[in-house]
Amino acid sequence: MKDNNLFSNYEKLASTWDEMYNDNAEFRSQYDGFIKYLENTSPEKLSKKEDLAKQLFMSQGVTFTVYNDNEGIEKIFPFDIVPRVITAAEWQKIEAGIKQRLKALNLFIKDIYNEQFIIKDGIIPGELIYSCPNFLREMKGVKVPYDVYVHISGVDLIRNNDGEFYVLEDNLRTPSGVSYMLENREISKRLFPGILPKNNVRSVSDYPNLLYKKLKELSNLSKPNIVLLTPGIYNSAYYEHTTLARLMGIELVEGSDLVVKNHFVYMKTTNGLKQVDIIYRRVDDDYLDPLEFNEKSVLGVAGIMAAYRKGNVNIVNAPGTGIADDKAIYIYVPDMIKYYLDEEPLLKNIETYQLGRPDELEYVTKNIKDMVIKKTDGSGGYGMLMGHEATDEEIKDYLNTVSKKPENFIAQPILRLSTAPCYIDGKLSPRCIDLRPFALSGRDGIDICPGGLTRVALKKGSLVVNSSQGGGSKDTWILE
Amino acid sequence: MLSRVANNLIWLDRYMERGSGILSLLKVNYYANQDSPELFSWTPVIKNFTAFDNEYYTEDALECIDFMVFNTNNSNSILNIVTKARENARSVQEHISRELWLCVNNYYLYLTDKNLRKRLKEEDPVQFLEDLRKHHLIYNGTTDITQERGTSYYFMNVGKFLERVNLIADFTSLKLQEIGKTSDSLEKSFYWKNLLLSIGGYQFYLKTHKSTFNQDHVITMVFQDKLFPRSVYYCVNKLSRHITRLIETNELEKKNLEFLIGKLESSIKYTTIENINEQGLNNFIHSIKEDISNISTNINAVYNSNN
Numbered sequence: 001m002k003d004n005n006l007f008s009n010y011e012k013l014a015s016t017w018d019e020m021y022n023d024n025a026e027f028r029s030q031y032d033g034f035i036k037y038l039e040n041t042s043p044e045k046l047s048k049k050e051d052l053a054k055q056l057f058m059s060q061g062v063t064f065t066v067y068n069d070n071e072g073i074e075k076i077f078p079f080d081i082v083p084r085v086i087t088a089a090e091w092q093k094i095e096a097g098i099k100q101r102l103k104a105l106n107l108f109i110k111d112i113y114n115e116q117f118i119i120k121d122g123i124i125p126g127e128l129i130y131s132c133p134n135f136l137r138e139m140k141g142v143k144v145p146y147d148v149y150v151h152i153s154g155v156d157l158i159r160n161n162d163g164e165f166y167v168l169e170d171n172l173r174t175p176s177g178v179s180y181m182l183e184n185r186e187i188s189k190r191l192f193p194g195i196l197p198k199n200n201v202r203s204v205s206d207y208p209n210l211l212y213k214k215l216k217e218l219s220n221l222s223k224p225n226i227v228l229l230t231p232g233i234y235n236s237a238y239y240e241h242t243t244l245a246r247l248m249g250i251e252l253v254e255g256s257d258l259v260v261k262n263h264f265v266y267m268k269t270t271n272g273l274k275q276v277d278i279i280y281r282r283v284d285d286d287y288l289d290p291l292e293f294n295e296k297s298v299l300g301v302a303g304i305m306a307a308y309r310k311g312n313v314n315i316v317n318a319p320g321t322g323i324a325d326d327k328a329i330y331i332y333v334p335d336m337i338k339y340y341l342d343e344e345p346l347l348k349n350i351e352t353y354q355l356g357r358p359d360e361l362e363y364v365t366k367n368i369k370d371m372v373i374k375k376t377d378g379s380g381g382y383g384m385l386m387g388h389e390a391t392d393e394e395i396k397d398y399l400n401t402v403s404k405k406p407e408n409f410i411a412q413p414i415l416r417l418s419t420a421p422c423y424i425d426g427k428l429s430p431r432c433i434d435l436r437p438f439a440l441s442g443r444d445g446i447d448i449c450p451g452g453l454t455r456v457a458l459k460k461g462s463l464v465v466n467s468s469q470g471g472g473s474k475d476t477w478i479l480e
Numbered sequence: 481m482l483s484r485v486a487n488n489l490i491w492l493d494r495y496m497e498r499g500s501g502i503l504s505l506l507k508v509n510y511y512a513n514q515d516s517p518e519l520f521s522w523t524p525v526i527k528n529f530t531a532f533d534n535e536y537y538t539e540d541a542l543e544c545i546d547f548m549v550f551n552t553n554n555s556n557s558i559l560n561i562v563t564k565a566r567e568n569a570r571s572v573q574e575h576i577s578r579e580l581w582l583c584v585n586n587y588y589l590y591l592t593d594k595n596l597r598k599r600l601k602e603e604d605p606v607q608f609l610e611d612l613r614k615h616h617l618i619y620n621g622t623t624d625i626t627q628e629r630g631t632s633y634y635f636m637n638v639g640k641f642l643e644r645v646n647l648i649a650d651f652t653s654l655k656l657q658e659i660g661k662t663s664d665s666l667e668k669s670f671y672w673k674n675l676l677l678s679i680g681g682y683q684f685y686l687k688t689h690k691s692t693f694n695q696d697h698v699i700t701m702v703f704q705d706k707l708f709p710r711s712v713y714y715c716v717n718k719l720s721r722h723i724t725r726l727i728e729t730n731e732l733e734k735k736n737l738e739f740l741i742g743k744l745e746s747s748i749k750y751t752t753i754e755n756i757n758e759q760g761l762n763n764f765i766h767s768i769k770e771d772i773s774n775i776s777t778n779i780n781a782v783y784n785s786n787n
Contacts, residue, residue: 061570061585071552233571246574257482268483270731270782
């Protein structure tokens with residue numbers, strides 16, 4: 001190392017896997033290329049790059065608006081300039097594992113909305129399915145093109161201290177973040193000239209083309225009318241919606257731009273109504289159709305579900321996929337893989353306790369300081385209890401809530417999320433990270449873009465990577 | 481094209497054009513006001529370019545510019561106008577060139593930079609206004625060079641020229657109010673010169689008529705000139721051209737629209753200055769504004785028709 005104290009003060013967390021250092025405090029080889037660059041770059045220069053990154057996000061409009069007293073403030077999703085590096089071998093494993101998992105989950109959704117063999121064979125209890133708020137009776141018996149329910153998914157992975165990747169959750173509804181995968185890379189290209197090709201980093205820029213191809217394949221038409229349905233400019237992922245529409249060259253529509261007539265969906269154009277064939281929707285199931293779900297929703301389109309059931313329009317992802325990424329169902333995914341594919345799961349699940357079972361509730365209560373408790377229908381890191389941080393009072397209150405409906409809660413041991421180096425206050429410091437690769441399923445199988453969104457808990461010692469709670473992101477490099 | 485998108489595109493250009501017009505007016509009035517504050521006060525500027533219920537007035541030049549540029553309660557402040565332009569641009573990104581979106585976004589970031597307001601107070605106010613106007617020039621240049629000629633471009637131009645005609649009409653009315661208050665012909669000539677400056681036609685006037693101020697020449701140039709890009713006739717002509725393209729591609733309905741725009745175009749073209757003076761410039765302006773408003777309503781009807 002040169003006279004560069006970037007690496008001093010790197011305090012590895014105890015019993016935690018670090019992405020850059022191995023247990024002997026040596027650099028892992030996949031970081032060699034970037035470390036060489038860092039060693040020859042002064043902290044002043046790195047700080048300048050950090051500022052440049054912020055400016056680029058702003059000037060490219062990669063922002064979301066926070067409304068306060070009628071005044072909109074543009075915010076950027078915090079970005080750490082040091083990339084997270086994944087080896088080809090690691091990626092191969094991740095890729096195979098996610099493909100296997102999605103194959104099983106898709107079969108599960110098809111089964112659940114049709115014959116329900118998995119319930120009949122006693123693998124998953126029926127009451128668990130029926131009591132799940134994400135189970136859509138409206139989808140029973142609906143035939144979907146090529147039997148694909150989950151076209152776009154963003155499975156969240158974490159690396160535990162054994163070095164293995166575990167699935168934290170399967171995001172099978174309207175996962176977001178892919179625009180940050182793309183944008184983070186564009187920023188890296190500008191921050192570190194020449195470094196990406198030198199490191200043989202795989203490109204992610206084909207994602208929009210791949211997504212378009214997958215969407216188009218769903219129709220027999222040579223030129224299907226594909227649109228992206230957004231909840232509108234107030235949605236925090238609006239930037240992503242505009243970007244994907246622009247990069248695919250498709251129309252970005254809001255619910256009020258669409259209308260259903262005689263069970264066909266049309267968009268309102270200056271020369272009349274034009275039929276819509278495929279809708280990549282970024283509106284949740286609940287808001288999709290005020291006639292069938294939340295009647296107060298103005299984000300969706302009245303009658304769209306009826307048009308869908310008649311096969312006159314395709315909705316992507318299919319409604320009702322939430323049944324498969326529910327936290328209570330998660331426990332059964334390894335069983336699903338065995339049941340539908342007769343295979344051993346390649347990616348592990350995190351040990352999960354169902355608090356509806358008295359013995360498991362008792363175990364969790366006893367070990368609560370080492371547990372994180374989550375609501376089965378929660379997301380975004382809300383409504384969680386982190387046992388090691390909570391006060392006795394908070395634990396008491398939380399358990400009180402749990403006791404009212406224990407089957408709505410699960411618990412997992414507090415994980416040692418792996419750490420990656422982040423550039424913070426002029427030095428490298430380890431911060432906890434996860435990984436969300438984006439997989440696209442279609443007529444001809446599953447493709448996973450070689451990259452993903454690495455989310456990082458920027459607060460020291462924090463395990464919560466959600467953007468709503470102080471999380472940021474990193475560029476994710478998959479090496480050739 | 482989605483009706484909402486057409487609407488957004490029209491308003492994107494309307495707002496950008498309005499911002500540009502207000503900035504030139506502020507700059508010209510600033511110069512004139514420093515010469516003769518009694519002739520070129522700020523009150524009429526504020527009155528004519530804020531909402532009807534505005535109660536804020538000031539005769540302090542910097543305070544007025546600050547109000548007209550930054551005040552969020554002033555619906556026509558440059559900040560509000562650009563925010564709205566940006567919101568329109570943001571939701572039609574797949575229809576406008578990438579460069580154009582970045583241009584509007586950067587203008588917005590420039591305006592919301594917390595150090596900008598201080599610059600107005602501490603530095604040259606004319607440069608301050610010029611720097612803002614430059615963003616509008618870049619916007620127009622970027623549109624010209626990067627935007628393909630097609631439906632989006634036509635709708636944007638419809639917005640731009642509708643707004644520009646309105647602004648010229650409003651600027652002229654503003655000066656006429658002042659001219660009506662004086663019988664001094666020198667003072668009157670100051671106002672006419674000021675009008676030309678506000679719409680950027682002074683230099684062209686000098687080239688054509690030299691430094692002699694003749695009211696009829698000014699009116700003819702502002703309303704009827706065929707070559708001056710900020711004359712009413714020029715704008716109506718462009719408006720007609722873009723509306724015609726949209727009718728040809730079935731984006732707009734021919735019905736009333738073709739008639740209305742044709743009538744307006746010829747009524748300006750074939751009117752003589754004697755004729756204008758006979759009916760009174762105010763009435764002439766009034767009838768132009770009415771026609772423009774009818775055209776605008778008709779275009780609106782198109783994107784509301786299938787709601």
